[in-house]
Amino acid sequence: MMNATGEQLEPDAPEAGRGGRPDAVHASPLGGMIRRLRKEKSLSLKQLSLRSGISIGMLSQVERDVSNPSVRVLSAICQALDAPLSVFFEPVAAGAEELDFVRRAEQRPVLQLGYLNKELLSAKSAHNLQLMILHVDRGGSSGEGLLSYPAEKGGMVLKGEIVLQVGGREAHLRAGDSFAFGASVPHAFRHTGEEPAEVFWIIAPISIDKQL
Structure with a gap:
């Protein structure tokens, strides 16, 4: 598949939400967070592509939540943005008790x-x-x-x-x-x-x- 500029796009990742998980936890949208981190570091998609080794087409799909990145792709993006994986986890609303050494x-x-x-x-x-x-x-x-x-x-x-x-x-x-x-x-x-x-x-x- 090619985009409007003629660039070859990588295949879409599997549809989100298929992996098993407890009902009590909440998933995080990735695309917007990756875009925000990229812009905070004043990086263009092309610059992030060069740093990460991931194609511009795939990065664009991930940022628009069209595709979910594989572990390899997400790891490369994290390293290129100098960001830990934990930054992509959705903050959970604080309860009455907030102990920083405990995860309920x-x-x-x-x-x-x-x-x-x-x-x-x-x-x-x-x-x-x-x-x-x-x-x-x-x-x-x-x-x-x-x-x-x-x-x-x-x-x-x-x-x-x-x-x-x-x-x-x-x-x-x-x-x-x-x-x-x-x-x-x-x-x-x-x-x-x-x-x-x-x-x-x-x-x-x-x-x-x-x-x-």
């Missing part, structure tokens, strides 16, 4: 990425340690190619099955299996099995908290 179950924001949703567990004070649950539907994955950024990762499969690739090796993980690997090690994951998967995912600080 009903106050977990969710970021929807098509067949993959990220549910934030980290408390507001945990700026350099990110805890989340990945809800991975059938067909879900981290996207094409391997991810790599300066933060150690670990976690455990809570439900279902995934295949985790770390460097040149793959592991088939089932509920109860845990994992950990070092900073900047190329990695990827994909859903396997019949039921949706849930993965407890930890991102530990190394330098800047760039995340999955």
Whole structure:
């Protein structure tokens, strides 16, 4: 598919909201937040494209909420904007009790990425340690190619099955299996099995908290 200028556009990502998630949490619109961050840094779409390696057409679709970015695309955008993933989570209205070291179950924001949703567990004070649950539907994955950024990762499969690739090796993980690997090690994951998967995912600080 081509746009009005004749540029080849990348295929649309899967439709939003397919990944499993608890009903109590709320999803965040991505496009407007990415556009706001880009403009705050006085970057054009072309400049963001050069920084991130993502085509102008795909960036435009993401900003207009026409397409949902894969994990790889969102990670590249985060790094290009020098922004942590947590900035894309919708702020939840404060209750009567506001403790910055606590994240209440009903106050977990969710970021929807098509067949993959990220549910934030980290408390507001945990700026350099990110805890989340990945809800991975059938067909879900981290996207094409391997991810790599300066933060150690670990976690455990809570439900279902995934295949985790770390460097040149793959592991088939089932509920109860845990994992950990070092900073900047190329990695990827994909859903396997019949039921949706849930993965407890930890991102530990190394330098800047760039995340999955």
